[in-house]
Amino acid sequence: MSSRIGIVLAALLVLVSATVLWAGGSEPLAKLHEGKATCADCHGSSKKISVDDSEKGVNKNCVGCHGTLAEMGKKSQEEVNPHKSHLGDINCTACHHGHTASWAYCLSCHPFDMKIAGGGATPTMAAPVAKAKKRAEKVDVVVIGAGAAGFTAAITAHDAGAKVVIIEKQPITGGNSMLAAGGMNAAETTFQKEKGIADSVDLMYKDTMTGGGNLNDPALAMVLAKNSAGSVAWLTGLGADLSDVGRMGGASVNRTHRPKGGAAVGAHITEVLRKNAAQRNIDIRVNSKVVKILEDKKGRVTGVRVAGKHSGEYTINAKAVIIAAGGFSANPERVAYYRPEYKGMTTSNQPGATGDGIDLGTAVGGDVKDMKEIQIHPTVAAGSRTLITEAVRGNGAILVNHDGKRFVNELTTRDKASAAILAQKGQTAYLVFDDGVRKSLKQIDGYFHLNLVQQGATLKDLAAAIKVPAETLEATVASYNKGVDDKNDAEFKRPDLPRPLRTAKYYAIEVKPGVHYTMGGLKITTGSEVVAKDGRTIAGLFAAGEGTGGVHGKNRLGGNSISQTITFGRIAGENAARLVKNTRP
Template sequence: MNKIYKLSVVLLSIVMTFTLTLNISAQDDTNIMEADVVVIGGGGAGLVSALKASENGADVILLEKMAYMGGATMLSAGIIPAAGTSFQAEAGIVDTPEQLALDILRPSHYSVRQDLVDTIALNAGDIVEWMDELGVKWNLLTGFLYKGQSNYRMHQAEGQGAEITKVLIDEIYARDNIRVLLETPGTGLLTTNDDRVIGVTAENVSGEIIVIKADNVILATSGFAANDEMMKKYIPEITAAYPRVAPGATGEGIVWAVKLGADVANMDAYQGYAPISNITKDSLDLSMLYRGAILVNTNTARFTDEYLGYSELSAHVINQPGNIAYLVLDKNVAEGTSALEKYEEDGILFKADTPAELAEKIGLDSEGMKEVFANYREAIKVGEGRFNRTKLPENWEAPFYAIEVTSDLRHTQGGIVINTDAQVLKTDGEVIKGLYAAGGVTEGFSSSGGPAYMSGNGLLQAFVFGKIAGENAAANLIEVEKEVSAVSDKVYKDGTYTGLGRGLHGPIEVSVRVSNGKIKSVTVFSHEDTPEIADSAIEKLSEKIEEINSPDVEIVSGATYTSNGLIEAVKDALKNAE
């Protein structure tokens, strides 16, 4: 363990005794490392999974592509819901994971996977207590009930997400069985021919290729909010929003897993936030809307019930002309808003004594604004207004204020499908051996599409499945053969040779071209095996034989006869090239 090999000769390619499906052109600066578990991504999911794997005895390598760890977790408010914690007990609050699970399921109208939600709810308390032991200082928020939560169970870390990641990172560096490689992006997964993951490739800051062999790999690379192309493909509706996203969230973990046949789900789900100032881009106090403020677009019209979650509001605001709206508040809402002074200092607050004056100041239609105010007062009187808003203030009186607002995008909520053991699943439900995933890289459970989101789900997903992935990856170590052998240096006579082998249903005929003494191409020009099974095996094996300049390759499982027939045919052809 803990060995780094530096290859001293230039190799055209390398091959493990489990042949790799990745083409690697290894240079003399290729580092070969090994570990029991490799974690890709040093945000919440990666940090927790590395620690949990280490606690369970595994030798871990953690790769982070940025110069620092933390990801979106570091940017977060550090708030997670958990039921049945010691903090709730101290506050005399009785709560259960079952109730938490029901609350999480509700915003999606029960369309998300219940097994994931149950797992989250059952493990959330453990995460809070475990982090408490590590040094995270939690405060149970009892000031107001978070939207959608039926109990006081939001635990916020002092110092928010930045402090959580600091505590976890300090712990990572204190463990002698975890090695951290910063500025070292994972670049792909290494697999056997039958798609068992046996390691990763990466590139260090000097551009050197690193091959890390591992019994298990954990993908903790987060979602794709920072990948414009993927955003345009999967969630075009929120691409105009201000990107308050972690720069590392570029989606490659999802792409690699899909290449191995992994299933994905909820790819158009996301979390955004509105209101944010369209000038400073700072997040604004959401409670202004909950206490009575309204949103008015540039057509001087309201467009939504403002008592929605901040993520749902982000979708409504971004859909307005110019992707903006005005948050309009009255004297009473203003008086309860401690940040109002700051908004004034920032120069984002307009103030007026009448709706017409306010409209004029922000460039909207005066008559329209008078009508909006009159309708709103009427709604307050009858208890329900446009868009069925029933959460209304007691009155609506001068002075009035307006702030130009827009939405931001924070993270995506779709990704790789996993089971409750955090193992990555193929589209047919089969497990991809050796591959685990946790956090934003996986299927979320706030909604099966769109902006529905429950506060705390993102961090919970990262921490709980990080824990599960780390524990299981450490528990299921297998003895992957870690020998590395160079490409064969055998020299053949140049020419094109034909050979014959026996497949499952008949002969396999090949032509092998040798140039400059090396096998340059293997072409099968006839076979009688089932094309759906045989063709991909033939393609893989032919490439492999060319890569290592030898027919001594591992067979493709599930296509044994075709594999052996092809190998036999190539050997037959090469007899004439000796």
């Protein structure tokens, strides 16, 4: 009997301890763990505590006690599961801090009412961390930024024989690529051919140039189109699923590749790239910011200066540096500098997209291009930073205003769709779709999970929920459905009409434009070499991804971003590795 009581009391103690740990409060985790864990349990038994910038040792011990992220996710009782998200397998310390206030990284973008242990903590005195001696390391290639472009460049350079390190300032990897939803544009792929989709490199090039107002660098746009199928094949070879093919705005045919069922492409590709980098033992350092690119007296890049969260500043000598640190949509001051009319507008970007890589490049003489070309995305969920993927419209959703009327071709380019929404009453609109559209695209379920969707059993019920005239909404949908049946959108000339909206239930998401993408950045060659202001290339310096200018012109087509990051990431990695080989003694 006494043993049973002991077991029950032990179970209650565990439950109470867990409740204390997860209820938030003013005590930091180190204090909350007193009596349950010692300093050595987190930091090891060394007399001098040493914490690496990526906090791998601490994270390993967190997992040892509490389980993996996936295991923690299975235990979660919250409506929004903080341990199971599109961020993938990230470090515990991205959110949980031992001696300062913990903070859920999800809150960088989402307004969740999310409790976290130690969330209201005041800093406590930690044991002194052993200061690293002034040091210099040596690699072949340094990659700045751990998004899709950075991972791709690093994997490519590694596979070509180079010793590579990736430096990432944020506590997690993935960048904006991790948030990409719609898909990856590519022409003449095996998946298109299997589905009988007739496409060509020339047509993708033409669509890209037209969408960009012909401001694009034609040579870069052709590189994008010509190498797109090869980039899809490369990702597929790494284990990615890009077998589903749909269409996004500005495309003449279906060429947007994504995982089966229409799942979000970014989180999937990021996990594939992370896995492949790990399999290759590529050195990836988070919480580490490159503060300077180093040059010799002849202007050749020789490495970088890094500021680590715990280690302080140190030097990495290298024969090539690849800037893949993204754009600046999350830098409101810079956005407003180039486009004053966008001041105060929300952004769909993660907090690290501040333009640091562009600054690093210009500091060593790099030229820039198209900096004023900033894209606002038409469908960011109103009152949030959550992007509603263009694929929802591509799969059949329509846009209606507060009068219940359509007002634009939903598959026009993003700049035109955004302008049309901003011209409506309240500068917002509703994305309206039915259960057929919902079932056609897996990622729509996530919007329900985030409580962004209004619904009704009938169109009349939906109209009441979103406060638009029911008769008008019913007439609008009936007119659209007739266009689908006739294969002709007489009113707005929408080119692709994949399905009518006749399957109950009916749904709506209120949307408004938000700053989404910066088309401008460092000027590069077709070989991803950074071009200086005097027109020469800067020896040893390459760039890829959103932080470069010229590929997209005035407006980026949906689906072209992931295509750009993979294609130019591969080119940068190949050419950096080639430079290393050619300069070896």
